[in-house]
Amino acid sequence: xxxxxxxxxxxxxxxxxxxxxxxxxxxxxxxxxxxxxxxxxxxxxxxxxxxxxxxxxxxxxxxxxxxxxxxxxxxxxxxxxxxxxxxxxxxxxxxxxxxxxxxxxxxxxxxxxxxxxxxxxxxxxxxxxxxxxxxxxxxxxxxxxxxxxxxxxxxxxxxxxxxxxxxxxxxxxxxxxxxxxxxxxxxxxxxxxxxxxxxxxxxxxxxxxxxxxxxxxxxxxxxxxxxxxxxxxxxxxxxxxxxxxxxxxxxxxxxxxxxxxxxxxxxxxxxxxxxxxxxxxxxxxxxxxxxxxxxxxxxxxxxxxxxxxxxxxxxxxxxxxxxxxxxxxxxxxxxxxxxxxxxxxxxxxxxxxxxxxxxxxxxxxxxxxxxxxxxxxxxxxxxxxxxxxxxxxxxxxxxxxxxxxxxxxxxxxxxxxxxxxxxxxxxxxxxxxxxxxxxxxxxxxxxxxxxxxxxxxxxxxxxxxxxxxxxxxxxxxxxxxxxxxxxxxx
Numbered sequence: 060x061x062x063x064x065x066x067x068x069x070x071x072x073x074x075x076x077x078x079x080x081x082x083x084x085x086x087x088x089x090x091x092x093x094x095x096x097x098x099x100x101x102x103x104x105x106x107x108x109x110x111x112x113x114x115x116x117x118x119x120x121x122x123x124x125x126x127x128x129x130x131x132x133x134x135x136x137x138x139x140x141x142x143x144x145x146x147x148x149x150x151x152x153x154x155x156x157x158x159x160x161x162x163x164x165x166x167x168x169x170x171x172x173x174x175x176x177x178x179x180x181x182x183x184x185x186x187x188x189x190x191x192x193x194x195x196x197x198x199x200x201x202x203x204x205x206x207x208x209x210x211x212x213x214x215x216x217x218x219x220x221x222x223x224x225x226x227x228x229x230x231x232x233x234x235x236x237x238x239x240x241x242x243x244x245x246x247x248x249x250x251x252x253x254x255x256x257x258x259x260x261x262x263x264x265x266x267x268x269x270x271x272x273x274x275x276x277x278x279x280x281x282x283x284x285x286x287x288x289x290x291x292x293x294x295x296x297x298x299x300x301x302x303x304x305x306x307x308x309x310x311x312x313x314x315x316x317x318x319x320x321x322x323x324x325x326x327x328x329x330x331x332x333x334x335x336x337x338x339x340x341x342x343x344x345x346x347x348x349x350x351x352x353x354x355x356x357x358x359x360x361x362x363x364x365x366x367x368x369x370x371x372x373x374x375x376x377x378x379x380x381x382x383x384x385x386x387x388x389x390x391x392x393x394x395x396x397x398x399x400x401x402x403x404x405x406x407x408x409x410x411x412x413x414x415x416x417x418x419x420x421x422x423x424x425x426x427x428x429x430x431x432x433x434x435x436x437x438x439x440x441x442x443x444x445x446x447x448x449x450x451x452x453x454x455x456x457x458x459x460x461x462x463x464x465x466x467x468x469x470x471x472x473x474x475x476x477x478x479x480x481x482x483x484x485x486x487x488x489x490x491x492x493x494x495x496x497x498x499x500x501x502x503x504x505x506x507x508x509x510x511x512x513x514x515x516x517x518x519x520x521x522x523x524x525x526x527x528x529x530x531x532x533x534x535x536x537x538x539x540x541x542x543x544x545x546x547x548x549x
Contacts, residue, residue, distance in 0.1 A: 072442050077332055080358060091389075102260050108173070114350050114414050115148055115150075116157045117151075118175065118415050118419050118422065119173040119485055120151055120152065120153055120178070120419075121154050121155070121175055121327070122171025123135060124165075124176050126375075130224065130375075133159075134442055137442060138425050138442070140448070141435065143423070145421075145435065146421060147497070149304065149418045149421075151432060158176060158177060158179065162167075167191050167409065171411065172406060172408040173417075173506060174407060175407055175408075175419040175423075176405070177403050177404070178225075178404075179401065180215055180401045180402045180499075180500065181505040181506060183215055183217075183224060183404065184502075185504070187224050188376075191409055192224050192406040192408070193224065193406075193416060195224065195225070195407055196221075197261045197413075198413060206261060207430035207463040208462070209531060212230070212402070222404065224422075225404040227403070227405075227459075227461070228405055229458065229459060230402035231388055231403075231457075233399055234365065234388055234488040235256070235343065235362055235386065235390060236355055236364070236365040236370075237254060237365050237385045237386070237387065238355055238356075238383065239383040240379075240383050241276055242254035242266075242270070242385075244273060244274050245266075245270040245273035245361075246273065246393065247274075247275055256385060256387040256482075257362075257390050258388075258390060259390050259391050259392065260295070260328060260391070260392050262390065263362060263390050264278075264331070264332060265336075266278065267279045267362065268336050271337070272340075273295075276359055276360055277339055277340040277360040277361070278336075278362060279362045280340055280343075280345065280355060280362070280363040280364075280463040281329065281333075281337070281343045281348055281520070282348065282516075283346060283428065284343075284344055284347040284545050285347055286506055286510050287348045287513075288343075288516045289498075289511065289512030289513040289516070290509045291364045292325070293388055293391070293399065293500070293501060293508075293512065294398070294399040295325050296321065296325040296330065297392055297394065297498055298325070298396065299324050299325035299392045299393055299394050300321035300324075300392075300394025301321035301394070302394065303316055304501050305503040305508060305538075306507075307502045311547065312547055313546055314539070315503075315508075315536075315538040315544045317508070317511065317512065317531055317533070317538055318528070318531045320533060324526045326516075329519065330525065340359065340360055343516070343520045344520065351363045351364075352369070352377055354363070355376065356373035357377055357379075359531060366401075366402070367455060367456075367488070367492075370455065371447070371450070371452040374453065375447075375450040375451055381453065381479060381480060381482075383449040384453060385485065387488070387491075388488055389491070396496050396497065397497075398495050398496050398497055399500060400497040400500075401499075401500050402525065403459070405419075407419060425439050426439045426443075427439030430461035432465040437469050441473055441477070442467065443473070446476035447477070447479075448479050453478045453479065453480050454474055455478075456480075457492030458492070476508075483532065503540050503546070504538075505536060508538050511535075511537050512534060512535060514530075515534050
């Protein structure tokens with residue numbers, strides 16, 4: 060994948076019923092009326108023929124909400140109802156699927172892949188090479204969507220020949236989510252009552268200690284259960300100067316760089332959060348992406364690395380009041396301040412037909428996830444925002460991956476209309492992520508890199524005497540072996 064810094068800007072149904080007034084007179088129609096009636100009859104016949112000729116299509120919607128998100132399911136079912144009014148020839152089959160590197164290929168090989176599903180920006184290179192997802196270039200070109208896609212995102216979703224294999228749902232930039240109630244309880248507020256949020260990792264450590272002493276709650280949730288631990292750690296490592304954990308050699312091969320002095324220093328700092336500052340939750344090895352939000356939302360921890368696309372997790376899912384969530388930039392370290400930029404793409408089953416791909420793309424329009432500002436698309440945006448307000452989820456600007464101005468203007472208008480938070484609680488986050496500090500995820504076999512880093516996290520957070528340098532050297536060797544077997548040795 061090409062490494063580019065990216066800086067992005069941040070109803071109801073649309074069918075009107077038309078009724079015609081018929082004449083009650085028995086006199087013969089005039090010539091004009093005859094022409095109009097003949098034309099209408101012809102149009103009606105053509106419309107009926109066109110409807111009859113539409114192919115029957117079935118699409119499986121792998122991004123359907125999980126069972127526990129009852130309100131989200133209701134919104135999604137509304138999308139389906141609107142969609143089927145517009146496309147009566149298409150049958151929509153809801154099928155919740157959470158992408159996993161362990162489950163995906165077996166599902167593909169068994170022929171059970173949903174027509175459309177969500178994944179991560181780390182996956183296109185691998186999935187394209189495996190022939191596991193559909194080439195949708197022709198369908199996008201016919202719609203004019205190719206030119207609307209941010210060029211850097213398009214590169215991430217393309218093969219070496221420029222063929223495109225997905226569309227972005229949205230982008231995100233990691234920041235630091237903060238439980239305002241705990242900051243208030245610890246006295247970490249300014250003269251106006253706003254929380255005093257950390258700007259550096261040293262301040263995270265010190266403030267975390269203050270919060271734990273004042274409230275008994277952990278200062279910070281650090282993940283060490285699965286690949287998410289390595290994902291978050293990579294952003295910490297960049298702040299310590301390890302900005303290239305995997306080197307792209309420019310010839311299709313990659314070199315691991317996990318054992319640099321800067322990467323080791325970052326891991327030493329993480330170790331100190333456990334053994335020196337003692338600000339972490341009781342068992343980081345039990346913490347994953349979801350439990351981190353639970354700890355933050357329920358007041359068991361004050362800070363957690365999170366992104367703008369996950370603000371529903373601490374609030375709607377875990378009960379934090381909408382006005383008690385704040386976000387600031389990922390803290391700076393001795394190497395500077397960086398925010399990991401990633402996102403969620405929609406991919407399509409390799410077995411999907413052109414009709415099925417087009418039907419799924421039409422569904423994205425109804426959801427408001429397509430790069431258009433049609434009435435149905437804007438209605439989809441508004442439905443999502445309205446649901447967020449009803450469920451106590453912050454309505455904030457996102458990091459859209461489309462660049463056409465009409466779409467961006469429509470999004471901004473919806474956010475302005477439904478805004479339900481004090482923007483000062485998020486301003487430092489957006490100020491930082493609108494700058495040049497955005498850093499794409501590392502190239503190569505990124506999830507394998509995260510797995511190796513998580514092993515080191517698990518060791519240093521369970522053993523105060525762990526040899527960080529030796530562990531990072533072993534992770535480096537393990538990751539290099541994976542890179543060589545996947546992409547060929549240098």
